[in-house]
Amino acid sequence: MSPVTLATAKTARIASEATFAQFGPRLKTAIPGPLAQKIIADDTRLMSPSYTRSYPMVAKSGRGIRVTDVDGNEFLDFSAGIAVNSTGHCHPEVVKAIQDQAAELLHMSGTDFYYEHMIKLAERLSAVAPMPGPHKFYYGNSGAEAVECALKLARYHTGRQNIISFFGAFHGRTMGALSLTGSKPQQKRRLAPFVPGVHHVRYPYAYRGCSGGPQESEAFALDCARYIEEKLFKTILPPEEVAAIILEPIQGEGGYIVAPNNFLREIRSICDRHGIMMIVDEVQSGAGRTGKWWAIEHSGVQPDMVCIAKGIASGMPLGICMTKAEIMDWVPGSHASTFGGNPVCIAAALATMNVIEREGLQNAAIVGAKMMERMSTWIAKHPTVGDVRGRGLMIGIEIVKDQKSRQPIGAMRDKIVDLAFERGVLFLGCGETSIRLCPPLIVTQQEADIALDVLEECIALAAPN
Structure with missing residues (x-):
């Protein structure tokens, strides 16, 4: 694949270029890059083939909603490690709680x-x-x-x-x-x-x-x-x-x-x-x-x-x-x-609950409602969007061949997810033909807008001519 330029990634964006530059993904190499390709080859040689990998993402580090791969490409993570990183990647309060507890008692x-x-x-x-x-x-x-x-x-x-x-x-x-x-x-x-x-x-x-x-x-x-x-x-x-x-x-x-x-x-x-x-x-x-x-x-x-x-x-x-x-x-x-x-895991959970209570619950409700409001309009705009459903920051979008037949079309769903990955946003499929959106609970409205811009662009690109 060729590197994705900024212009390509913002075809359907409503966000300004300045907002995209500040909050959007930052891609430096072809996807996957050379280091990622080597690791994937080694993984194929050594790891259980029972794992389901949707696309060639090789994570190295993460902060907030951003995750960086081994080649230095920064992605917006709307999978949150399959709804695990509720406070984002490496939230400083969670990291400190883990570090403090690890120095005191591990097990x-x-x-x-x-x-x-x-x-x-x-x-x-x-x-x-x-x-x-x-x-x-x-x-x-x-x-x-x-x-x-x-x-x-x-x-x-x-x-x-x-x-x-x-x-x-x-x-x-x-x-x-x-x-x-x-x-x-x-x-x-x-x-x-x-x-x-x-x-x-x-x-x-x-x-x-x-x-x-x-x-x-x-x-x-x-x-x-x-x-x-x-x-x-x-x-x-x-x-x-x-x-x-x-x-x-x-x-x-x-x-x-x-x-x-x-x-x-x-x-x-x-x-x-x-x-x-x-x-x-x-x-x-x-x-x-x-x-x-x-x-x-x-x-x-x-x-x-x-x-x-x-x-x-x-x-x-x-x-x-x-x-x-x-x-x-x-x-x-x-x-x-x-x-x-385990005491380290419990320390992380206590810190996580602090963040969720202070900001996560309210943010999930507010940002999630705005995402749902926008995505609900896609049913009228995109013939392959059959249904949009969810609560808070747990939103699914069902991809179909056409709205009349409601025929599942998992291959098109997978193509949309792959296209979004190439543009620097991480989504995952679920069910037979749906895409799940489950970003960290600390996601900002700007980040959500950019992710939805990319997703809507990919839905349009994947639709049959």
Whole structure:
């Protein structure tokens, strides 16, 4: 590829040249550059081919929303390390907290000894929990581990075996979490048998489930929820043998699909009627990403358990299962993790929460709303934009062959993402044919405008003639 000049990158920009020069990407070499090409070749030789790399980005350093590759090219990061770098790359407060803690204590293992840090974070999280306290917490190292904890705890607490999950869900890649996942066949191919007792049902993906307006969408969402009670429970699954229903309030890997409030309320009612635990997977949608601490808060529904990871520690590995206190009733030895609750990771999480509370929540709500307002106009302007949806800084845009047929066209989506990368903005796909926008919560309006300028240009360039 040839180097992308400033003039090429700003074809569809509404921002001024001065704004672009100050806030936009800065590309110095062909993409990928020579050092990146060498590293990619070595990676191919040495690393597991199971990793999914969307494009040849070889990161070296990052500050704020900017990430620099090994050849000195600066990109605007609208993927945030898959919604992990909630406070941006290397936020100075997070870095200092990590450095200070690393100089004091790296590890002792919270499964066998005690850390004051674990209590501090639990108290902070309890104060912002989406359900009334008291609460209890389990610390692991990832979202998948948080989900594994919730899965095991639901069975332990209820004495029941079955779990209900949803098509399109992504809950992780460990065997229990993978058994709950219903996203892509390749994630499960040649890995069976899975954990038994998992039943998948339809998620309220309105764009793919109905063609009408808001009223029809709400009716469709209720039908998806009521199917559990009206069909599943009356045919193959006794409700008294169901331990939990697990769901993402906004499906991440599935396509950034927002669950309607009436769907979430109905799921809560079903759980209440049958003594079933309601688990919400907030691994991608939580930690302030939607403008509230947890995406479930937009509905007013109170879950029994919350799975937390990704953005809660700004890039440090930490997974958390938060429950109502009476639910976490297992005894010592039932479940543990050697590295879970590592003091360095918890220090990062405490600093992250400070930044999110001070500026991230409000910024996500304000900048996200302006992005949604602008992107919503693209449906009328671009025939290949089928749907725009999301909350806060968790926004998905669905790419289709045309709006009438709504035919998924993943190849065009991938082309748009690649074109944006060549122009210095990092996006990622999700679902069959959608693009996800999940920048750090500290993104400025100027940076958002530039990223949307580039994205809109790429949508136009990728469209069939």
